[in-house]
Structure formats: structure tokens, C-alpha cells
Amino acid sequence: MSGSQVIAAEQDEGRGTSFGPMTDELGFHLRRAQVAAFKHFAQTVTAAEGITPGLYGMLQVIANNSGLTQSRLAEVMEVDRSSIVKVVNALEDKGLIRRDAAPNDRRSYHLRMTPEGKLALRRIEEGVVRQDLDFSAGLSEGDRRLLISLLKRLY
Amino acid sequence: MSGSQVIAAEQDEGRGTSFGPMTDELGFHLRRAQVAAFKHFAQTVTAAEGITPGLYGMLQVIANNSGLTQSRLAEVMEVDRSSIVKVVNALEDKGLIRRDAAPNDRRSYHLRMTPEGKLALRRIEEGVVRQDLDFSAGLSEGDRRLLISLLKRLY
DNA sequence: ACAAGATTGTTTACCTAGCAAACAATCGCG
DNA sequence: CGCGATTGTTTGCTAGGTAAACAATCTTGT
Known part of the structure; x- marks a missing residue:
């Protein structure tokens, strides 16, 4: 009864605010990443091309x-x-x-x-x-492809 | 000049419609996955709890x-x-x-x-x-955690 | 052949989720 | 004390989506 169920959920990153159990929820991180991507897109492509x-x-x-x-x-x-x-x-x-x-x-x-x-x-x-690569600049090309393949398996 | 730049982009999955270069764009898959997650959430949690x-x-x-x-x-x-x-x-x-x-x-x-x-x-x-685990049922627990950690690195 | 049913694009009304700007009340600080 | 910043709120706007109704047109069964 001591095993591996839940792990994080308490410290969260930085400090201050806690997101509670959402730290372990995929949907939460998916939403945040998507919002970040949208904002990045808006500041580059949408600002330049209106698309x-x-x-x-x-x-x-x-x-x-x-x-x-x-x-x-x-x-x-x-x-x-x-x-x-x-x-x-x-x-x-x-x-x-x-x-x-x-x-x-x-x-x-x-x-x-x-x-x-x-x-x-x-x-x-x-x-x-360019925007897409820029947004994922924190990932190696291998990680980027890995991420894409994992996302594909969700739909 | 024959190397490794672009790879997919042509066959896409199943058949029929092609998504062109978006197949290689992270933002595209991020958006699709998030929409799928949202719909799944709506059909379960929102339907049951109105949240x-x-x-x-x-x-x-x-x-x-x-x-x-x-x-x-x-x-x-x-x-x-x-x-x-x-x-x-x-x-x-x-x-x-x-x-x-x-x-x-x-x-x-x-x-x-x-x-x-x-x-x-x-x-x-x-x-x-439950919904979150159900949505990511196609992923092993390790893959699920890997996906979360990759997403975190995007924001 | 032709009536009944399905499909296509459209309009209208509605909803959610967000931003931006203005505002009054209140706080904090020099 | 007085001026600038902050807090919650309202109003007006936008983007993106749904659902239902509609006329025009196609398709299918008999």
C-alpha cells in the first residue's frame, strides 16, 4: 500500500500558487500548452498577416x-x-x-x-x-517529434 | 542536400484529406488534441456536473x-x-x-x-x-507522464 | 416518372469565453 | 494631505462555435 499512485500535486513548480491535483492531469497541461501556443501564434503570425x-x-x-x-x-x-x-x-x-x-x-x-x-x-x-519551431525552441528535434506522436495518439 | 529536413506532410493517416505541411507542425496537433480533450470532458464531467x-x-x-x-x-x-x-x-x-x-x-x-x-x-x-485517465487510455502510464513533462516545457 | 427523403449552403438567434476601456471606491505613500 | 496605483465591476466588443429552420437541388424507391 505504499506504491506509486500519485506523486506530485503538492510542490508545483516555482512557488506561491498551487494547482492541486491538476498537476497530474493531462488535460490541464494540454490546455495550458495550447493557450500558450495560441498566444505565441497571435503575437507573430496573426499580428503580421491577420490570420x-x-x-x-x-x-x-x-x-x-x-x-x-x-x-x-x-x-x-x-x-x-x-x-x-x-x-x-x-x-x-x-x-x-x-x-x-x-x-x-x-x-x-x-x-x-x-x-x-x-x-x-x-x-x-x-x-x-518559423513560429512553430520558435515556440518549441525548448525541445530538441527528437523531443518535438516524440511530442507530436504522443499527441496524435490522443485523437 | 538529401538529409533529414521535412519528412511526412504527404500521406497523412487514413486517406482522403491531406493536412499538408501542418502534419509537421506541433501547434496543429496541440490544437487537435486539446479540442478532443475538451469534447471528452464535455461529454463526461460537464454533462454530469455542469462544470x-x-x-x-x-x-x-x-x-x-x-x-x-x-x-x-x-x-x-x-x-x-x-x-x-x-x-x-x-x-x-x-x-x-x-x-x-x-x-x-x-x-x-x-x-x-x-x-x-x-x-x-x-x-x-x-x-x-477518471475522465483524464480515460481520455489518455491509449497511452501507458510512462508515456502519459512523458507527454506531461514535454508539455510543461512548452510554457 | 415522380413523390419522398436527403443534402447543400445559408440565415438567424443564441451561447461561451475572452479582451479593452472606463469607473467609483479604496489603499498606500511621499 | 493629495496623488497615483489597485480592486472589483460594468459595458461594449470580438471570435468561434452550436442549433434550428429554409429554399434549392439532388437521389432513390417504387
């Missing part, structure tokens, strides 16, 4: 799956169809993507990058990759 | 740092002072915490758990711990 992580994700999915419909995009991004509308509107207004009429289905559109969109995405992507 | 991850975090910080003020809580949670107000109101309305007048500062309150709050937190915490 949020969500918009960037949409752009990449459209760029790498040219011609997909809004419904399919919604599925891939795991959000509601109705949430897609304003995002696609925004990207279209920025001239980055285009709604092409579907040849054999008058209900749906095929989403495609515009030439300017492709150009912009190359630039944005460069910034994102 | 979101944010509220749970607040409760734990209050429970483990009895008497802290709203401003201090805001600092710890890294949110704006004004965001704290409605959260504290909600927890107070639920009878889980109490705003005690500070003896030597009529501006601020000391936040404390009520007896019912302590009781409720014990129950909620049990659910959260």
Missing part, C-alpha cells in the same frame, strides 16, 4: 484538397456547416480562395485557392513554420 | 489557495480581471465558493470554498481524474 490558427488550418486544407465542398471542409475541420460560411466568406473577401460552381451539382461549390491565395499561403506558411 | 474545464480550474485554484483575491486568481489563470467576475458569480451562485470581506482592504475579497463546495469538488475531481 488566426483556425483560418490558417482552413487555408491549408483547401490548398491541399483543391475542389472540396464546404460540407466536406466542415467535416474535415470538425465544425458545423454553418460555421464554415463566414470563414469562407472572409477568405473569399480577402481574395485568397474562390467558390467555383460545381459542374454536376448546383447546390454546392468547389473551393479553390486563387493565384494570390497560393502566393499568400506560401508566405504565411513560412511564418507559421 | 467546464475552465470552471474546474478556477475551483481547484481557489481550493488550493484559500483566501486569494480575484485579482490574484486572474493572474494565476492568466485571464483578465474582468473575466473573473462572472465566473466567481457563477460559482458563488452555485453555493460552491464564498466572497469573504478582506479584513484590512475594503476593496477586495478573499475567495474561499464553502463546505458544500469542498464536498462537490471532491466528487467532481473524482470524475475529472
Whole structure:
């Protein structure tokens, strides 16, 4: 009865405030890391390009799956169809993507990058990759890959 | 010039949709994992107790740092002072915490758990711990700890 | 062939969670 | 004492998401 169950939970790092049992909860650290990543992204990419992580994700999915419909995009991004509308509107207004009429289905559109969109995405992507490496600067490349593979196993 | 730079990015898992270069971005996987964790939490703890991850975090910080003020809580949670107000109101309305007048500062309150709050937190915490382990069921205990330690190094 | 049902994009109304700025009350300090 | 800082709060704003209803259009069973 003396074994290995709970370990940390009391000292936490620095000092002062204690987070109690959350110190041992994966979800807690996941949330904190994600918030930190978001803030870092906001201060670099979003500040420079006006593109949020969500918009960037949409752009990449459209760029790498040219011609997909809004419904399919919604599925891939795991959000509601109705949430897609304003995002696609925004990207279209920025001239980055285009709604092409579907040849054999008058209900749906095929989403495609515009030439300017492709150009912009190359630039944005460069910034994102730099930001991403910068954010994980405390990790070796091996640790970074290890972390990614562990995260993948959660979903 | 043939070395080790980029590796994945093309096949992605299953098939169908490609996420392009995001496959190599830590932030991308961080966001996905966090969204998955949030949904899992919502389907278990929030469904059963009406407590979101944010509220749970607040409760734990209050429970483990009895008497802290709203401003201090805001600092710890890294949110704006004004965001704290409605959260504290909600927890107070639920009878889980109490705003005690500070003896030597009529501006601020000391936040404390009520007896019912302590009781409720014990129950909620049990659910959260179960949920957390359940969510990370795909990981061994060692991998789980490794993941946590890697995440900590990001913030 | 064609009615019934499913799908697509959209709108509207709503919710949560955050920020920013302004404010009154109060504190602390030179 | 008086001025600047701090505390909690309110108000207005934003981003991102859901749910339900809708018209237009496709698909499928008989």
C-alpha cells in the first residue's frame, strides 16, 4: 500500500500558487500548452498577416484538397456547416480562395485557392513554420517529434 | 542536400484529406488534441456536473489557495480581471465558493470554498481524474507522464 | 416518372469565453 | 494631505462555435 499512485500535486513548480491535483492531469497541461501556443501564434503570425490558427488550418486544407465542398471542409475541420460560411466568406473577401460552381451539382461549390491565395499561403506558411519551431525552441528535434506522436495518439 | 529536413506532410493517416505541411507542425496537433480533450470532458464531467474545464480550474485554484483575491486568481489563470467576475458569480451562485470581506482592504475579497463546495469538488475531481485517465487510455502510464513533462516545457 | 427523403449552403438567434476601456471606491505613500 | 496605483465591476466588443429552420437541388424507391 505504499506504491506509486500519485506523486506530485503538492510542490508545483516555482512557488506561491498551487494547482492541486491538476498537476497530474493531462488535460490541464494540454490546455495550458495550447493557450500558450495560441498566444505565441497571435503575437507573430496573426499580428503580421491577420490570420488566426483556425483560418490558417482552413487555408491549408483547401490548398491541399483543391475542389472540396464546404460540407466536406466542415467535416474535415470538425465544425458545423454553418460555421464554415463566414470563414469562407472572409477568405473569399480577402481574395485568397474562390467558390467555383460545381459542374454536376448546383447546390454546392468547389473551393479553390486563387493565384494570390497560393502566393499568400506560401508566405504565411513560412511564418507559421518559423513560429512553430520558435515556440518549441525548448525541445530538441527528437523531443518535438516524440511530442507530436504522443499527441496524435490522443485523437 | 538529401538529409533529414521535412519528412511526412504527404500521406497523412487514413486517406482522403491531406493536412499538408501542418502534419509537421506541433501547434496543429496541440490544437487537435486539446479540442478532443475538451469534447471528452464535455461529454463526461460537464454533462454530469455542469462544470467546464475552465470552471474546474478556477475551483481547484481557489481550493488550493484559500483566501486569494480575484485579482490574484486572474493572474494565476492568466485571464483578465474582468473575466473573473462572472465566473466567481457563477460559482458563488452555485453555493460552491464564498466572497469573504478582506479584513484590512475594503476593496477586495478573499475567495474561499464553502463546505458544500469542498464536498462537490471532491466528487467532481473524482470524475475529472477518471475522465483524464480515460481520455489518455491509449497511452501507458510512462508515456502519459512523458507527454506531461514535454508539455510543461512548452510554457 | 415522380413523390419522398436527403443534402447543400445559408440565415438567424443564441451561447461561451475572452479582451479593452472606463469607473467609483479604496489603499498606500511621499 | 493629495496623488497615483489597485480592486472589483460594468459595458461594449470580438471570435468561434452550436442549433434550428429554409429554399434549392439532388437521389432513390417504387
